[in-house]
Amino acid sequence: xxxxxxxxxxxxxxxxxxxxxxxxxxxxxxxxxxxxxxxxxxxxxxxxxxxxxxxxxxxxxxxxxxxxxxxxxxxxxxxxxxxxxxxxxxxxxxxxxxxxxxxxxxxxxxxxxxxxxxxxxxxxxxxxxxxxxxxxxxxxxxxxxxxxxxxxxxxxxxxxxxxxxxxxxxxxxxxxxxxxxxxxxxxxxxxxxxxxxxxxxxxxxxxxxxxxxxxxxxxxxxxxxxxxxxxxxxxxxxxxxxxxxxxxxxxxxxxxxxxxxxxxxxxxxxxxxxxxxxxxxxxxxxxxxxxxxxxxxxxxxxxxxxxxxxxxxxxxxxxxxxxxxxxxxxxxxxxxxxxxxxxxxxxxxxxxxxxxxxxxxxxxxxxxxxxxxxxxxxxxxxxxxxxxxxxxxxxxxxxxxxxxxxxxxxxxxxxxxxxxxxxxxxxxxxxxxxxxxxxxxxxxxxxxxxxxxxxxxxxxxxxxxxxxxxxxxxxxxxx
Amino acid sequence: xxxxxxxxxxxxxxxxxxxxxxxxxxxxxxxxxxxxxxxxxxxxxxxxxxxxxxxxxxxxxxxxxxxxxxxxxxxxxxxxxxxxxxxxxxxxxxxxxxxxxxxxxxxxxxxxxxxxxxxxxxxxxxxxxxxxxxxxxxxxxxxxxxxxxxxxxxxxxxxxxxxxxxxxxxxxxxxxxxxxxxxxxxxxxxxxxxxxxxxxxxxxxxxxxxxxxxxxxxxxxxxxxxxxxxxxxxxxxxxxxxxxxxxxxxxxxxxxxxxxxxxxxxxxxxxxxxxxxxxxxxxxxxxxxxxxxxxxxxxxxxxxxxxxxxxxxxxxxxxxxxxxxxxxxxxxxxxxxxxxxxxxxxxxxxxxxxxxxxxxxxxxxxxxxxxxxxxxxxxxxxxxxxxxxxxxxxxxxxxxxxxxxxxxxxxxxxxxxxxxxxxxxxxxxxxxxxxxxxxxxxxxxxxxxxxxxxxxx
Numbered sequence: 001x002x003x004x005x006x007x008x009x010x011x012x013x014x015x016x017x018x019x020x021x022x023x024x025x026x027x028x029x030x031x032x033x034x035x036x037x038x039x040x041x042x043x044x045x046x047x048x049x050x051x052x053x054x055x056x057x058x059x060x061x062x063x064x065x066x067x068x069x070x071x072x073x074x075x076x077x078x079x080x081x082x083x084x085x086x087x088x089x090x091x092x093x094x095x096x097x098x099x100x101x102x103x104x105x106x107x108x109x110x111x112x113x114x115x116x117x118x119x120x121x122x123x124x125x126x127x128x129x130x131x132x133x134x135x136x137x138x139x140x141x142x143x144x145x146x147x148x149x150x151x152x153x154x155x156x157x158x159x160x161x162x163x164x165x166x167x168x169x170x171x172x173x174x175x176x177x178x179x180x181x182x183x184x185x186x187x188x189x190x191x192x193x194x195x196x197x198x199x200x201x202x203x204x205x206x207x208x209x210x211x212x213x214x215x216x217x218x219x220x221x222x223x224x225x226x227x228x229x230x231x232x233x234x235x236x237x238x239x240x241x242x243x244x245x246x247x248x249x250x251x252x253x254x255x256x257x258x259x260x261x262x263x264x265x266x267x268x269x270x271x272x273x274x275x276x277x278x279x280x281x282x283x284x285x286x287x288x289x290x291x292x293x294x295x296x297x298x299x300x301x302x303x304x305x306x307x308x309x310x311x312x313x314x315x316x317x318x319x320x321x322x323x324x325x326x327x328x329x330x331x332x333x334x335x336x337x338x339x340x341x342x343x344x345x346x347x348x349x350x351x352x353x354x355x356x357x358x359x360x361x362x363x364x365x366x367x368x369x370x371x372x373x374x375x376x377x378x379x380x381x382x383x384x385x386x387x388x389x390x391x392x393x394x395x396x397x398x399x400x401x402x403x404x405x406x407x408x409x410x411x412x413x414x415x416x417x418x419x420x421x422x423x424x425x426x427x428x429x430x431x432x433x434x435x436x437x438x439x440x441x442x443x444x445x446x447x448x449x450x451x452x453x454x455x456x457x458x459x460x461x462x463x464x465x466x467x468x469x470x471x472x473x474x475x476x477x478x479x
Numbered sequence: 480x481x482x483x484x485x486x487x488x489x490x491x492x493x494x495x496x497x498x499x500x501x502x503x504x505x506x507x508x509x510x511x512x513x514x515x516x517x518x519x520x521x522x523x524x525x526x527x528x529x530x531x532x533x534x535x536x537x538x539x540x541x542x543x544x545x546x547x548x549x550x551x552x553x554x555x556x557x558x559x560x561x562x563x564x565x566x567x568x569x570x571x572x573x574x575x576x577x578x579x580x581x582x583x584x585x586x587x588x589x590x591x592x593x594x595x596x597x598x599x600x601x602x603x604x605x606x607x608x609x610x611x612x613x614x615x616x617x618x619x620x621x622x623x624x625x626x627x628x629x630x631x632x633x634x635x636x637x638x639x640x641x642x643x644x645x646x647x648x649x650x651x652x653x654x655x656x657x658x659x660x661x662x663x664x665x666x667x668x669x670x671x672x673x674x675x676x677x678x679x680x681x682x683x684x685x686x687x688x689x690x691x692x693x694x695x696x697x698x699x700x701x702x703x704x705x706x707x708x709x710x711x712x713x714x715x716x717x718x719x720x721x722x723x724x725x726x727x728x729x730x731x732x733x734x735x736x737x738x739x740x741x742x743x744x745x746x747x748x749x750x751x752x753x754x755x756x757x758x759x760x761x762x763x764x765x766x767x768x769x770x771x772x773x774x775x776x777x778x779x780x781x782x783x784x785x786x787x788x789x790x791x792x793x794x795x796x797x798x799x800x801x802x803x804x805x806x807x808x809x810x811x812x813x814x815x816x817x818x819x820x821x822x823x824x825x826x827x828x829x830x831x832x833x834x835x836x837x838x839x840x841x842x843x844x845x846x847x848x849x850x851x852x853x854x855x856x857x858x859x860x861x862x863x864x865x866x867x868x869x870x871x872x873x874x875x876x877x878x879x880x881x882x883x884x885x886x887x888x889x890x891x892x893x894x895x896x897x898x899x900x901x902x903x904x905x906x907x908x909x910x911x912x913x914x915x916x917x918x919x920x921x922x923x924x925x926x927x928x929x930x931x932x933x934x935x936x
Contacts, residue, residue, distance in 0.1 A: 230605070279699075282696060282697075282718070301608075302606060308613060381480055381585055393581065395581040395582070395583075395585070397579060400516070400566065400742075435603075436603060439600060439601050442622065443626060447630075461615070461702075463702065464701075467614065467615035467703060471635055471636065474627060474657055
């Protein structure tokens with residue numbers, strides 16, 4: 001345990017992970033504090049999984065600049081980190097003249113934001129490239145640089161690579177209070193005090209709470225819940241692009257998009273709520289279905305495999321809240337959409353702020369910013385044969401829907417940030433993501449976790465603290 | 480890669496695969512391989528430790544593992560090879576299989592005939608779209624069954640069961656016997672999807688309330704389930720506002736339907752019947768891809784394993800006939816496909832009240848015999864008549880005291896009737912149901928009496 005860190009990052013979602021990755025290039029001593037028992041468990045794991053092109057934010061805002069930059073960075077970064085990424089391009093549909101005017105506005109904004117390749121499509125052009133869109137769509141804005149990504153794998157890969165390069169990560173470590181010790185900060189957690197010269201607030205929906213520990217309240221986060229449908233792979237080819245409707249004051253509206261895992265994602269709505277509310281609702285799901293079929297009437301919702309909800313860190317400020325709010329204390333707050341897209345650019349920007357604020361940065365001699373993960377299902381038969389002959393665990397398929405092998409499950413348990421829950425394994429290896437939603441593999445994964453960590457099965461968690469799966473042994477119960 | 484060639488490959492070593500392999504072996508095929516993904520044979524029977532299996536086939540009451548072990552024992556004396564802990568990850572319409580295992584690595588196998596016996600899987604929460612949180616403590620009934628019966632762990636103390644499929648009903652009893660409380664079984668339909676005997680023996684006998692025309696409208700709690708809201712539904716299955724009631728529980732079991740597992744079949748371009756979710760088969764249980772047969776729950780979800788066994792034995796026999804024919808003739812003239820436009824087939828049409836039939840068609844190039852037609856109705860019928868019609872003429876009729884979607888039914892269309900049909904040039908036979916008017920007494924047709932298992936017990 002290091003006595004005092006140069007930088008402490010509060011929160012290990014996509015923003016904290018991106019910054020940790022960026023800082024891991026330097027000899028700087030960095031610690032990331034995450035209140036949950038795994039990383040990327042908040043907004044990072046429950047969102048639309050879109051790399052936005054950048055025509056949406058108002059020109060001149062930090063959001064616009066970092067969105068476009070982040071979109072450019074994502075492609076290479078995902079390739080380096082072995083993160084599923086696909087440049088699908090996006091479409092914003094117009095259904096009437098008002099929408100057409102909105103498209104024109106978005107187009108002009110996009111040009112001003114330096115978004116490459118934007119084009120307004122006629123009805124015929126639209127239908128030629130996206131045949132399943134509604135016949136009532138009269139035109140569209142096409143943005144070729146938009147992409148889809150696996151958001152939690154993106155975050156996990158960034159954080160893992162940071163850890164591999166020397167960054168410390170403390171899980172289940174909530175920051176309860178922060179004290180200015182004049183020459184450093186003391187961060188009080190349940191078990192220990194962490195000292196650091198610089199502190200970064202990347203606490204997502206809780207970033208106002210962290211801010212208020214060191215400075216006068218300057219903004220307020222009002223989490224906005226978005227609910228989703230995730231449809232079976234049989235619907236995965238329903239559309240080829242990310243298909244938006246025209247944005248409203250409530251956000252970018254309900255979208256229909258393929259996912260990098262081959263599914264179809266539909267959502268979200270936008271409902272202001274509290275920081276813990278992740279429940280889907282009958283009304284919310286009705287609204288999403290009704291809205292989505294306006295864009296793509298043929299979606300078969302009977303193919304739904306999962307509903308979920310995520311929280312946007314919406315603030316009362318019309319831009320990302322990025323800046324120094326106290327000496328050596330940087331807010332990366334109110335990172336709502338397009339936060340996932342902007343994340344790597346936000347990190348680079350934040351490193352610049354830290355440097356300007358006096359953080360000394362010296363490059364590491366041996367920094368490795370790449371990461372590889374074995375994905376059995378993507379290999380050729382010859383590669384698979386070779387892999388199994390080297391390690392027979394890759395010959396045992398545990399998740400039949402996604403063809404994930406025991407070898408890959410074990411890899412996640414031995415990775416730089418090891419999974420220790422069923423959902424932690426799911427986010428890293430993809431097991432349980434398919435149409436049976438873990439019906440087949442979950443008991444087998446419980447068994448593997450139990451075996452590898454040498455803990456009884458009833459101690460294996462589904463996800464967060466307290467999410468136990470099994471009660472006691474049937475033969476051990478007192479009657 | 481090297482391709483290993485076998486006479487017959489059976490995918491799945493559950494009740495269907497076991498019976499199919501055994502029957503093919505008895506017919507004289509010696510080079511048979513069963514590929515099973517689990518570490519032992521028996522499939523889902525291994526976790527069905529309750530009794531009630533085998534009343535038809537063995538004329539005695541067995542548990543699931545006992546039923547499976549009868550077949551496993553019989554196979555032990557055969558030359559049938561078994562690949563355990565081995566997953567088929569790809570099947571082609573050329574009957575090539577890509578299989579993986581820790582012991583044998585990556586293998587490519589090829590067969591003269593393939594029998595699909597992959598069974599079915601449980602429908603998870605997604606397709607029913609139950610709103611609420613995503614806590615731990617939500618299990619499919621079969622998953623809970625595995626945890627409790629095979630691994631020896633309680634899944635919770637207070638459970639609510641959504642859906643009244645047979646596994647859910649069986650688990651209501653199991654959890655109760657294990658000391659947990661089952662507070663309710665909630666069924667969205669106005670009738671149960673399970674067998675009548677299970678309603679009686681698993682719910683009524685333990686005073687577990689069955690809420691028909693109800694569903695769970697919200698799941699509460701995080702990180703673990705804390706309760707559910709249930710609501711009554713209207714005729715369109717929409718929740719009726721004002722009927723909500725909250726039930727505190729730490730566990731929710733889902734028993735909301737079974738889905739034939741046909742990912743491999745689809746990969747082999749086998750035609751799937753959207754009504755059954757399984758391959759379209761003819762009376763030989765052959766699919767649209769010649770030489771690939773299918774049986775058991777991969778074709779349609781059965782209520783009783785005994786019927787899976789009967790059906791699978793037929794599939795095994797059919798596959799054997801094909802293999803022995805190839806062996807005895809050097810030509811490939813036995814090949815034909817049931818989707819071939821020139822093939823002579825009679826389609827079985829689902830008339831009033833019928834949700835599906837298996838087989839879906841009768842191939843006239845296959846030697847004709849009495850054909851058992853399995854079907855389910857799409858709603859409950861009281862005393863009723865099943866009509867088998869071709870053109871305007873009724874060929875046969877059958878009487879039933881009661882028909883429910885939860886109980887699979889069977890009629891036999893005999894060879895003479897089929898020949899009549901062919902001679903008149905019909906290419907469609909319609910099966911339909913009508914409920915008998917209270918006064919009707921005209922029984923001019925041969926009537927087959929059916930005793931359901933519920934009556935037997």
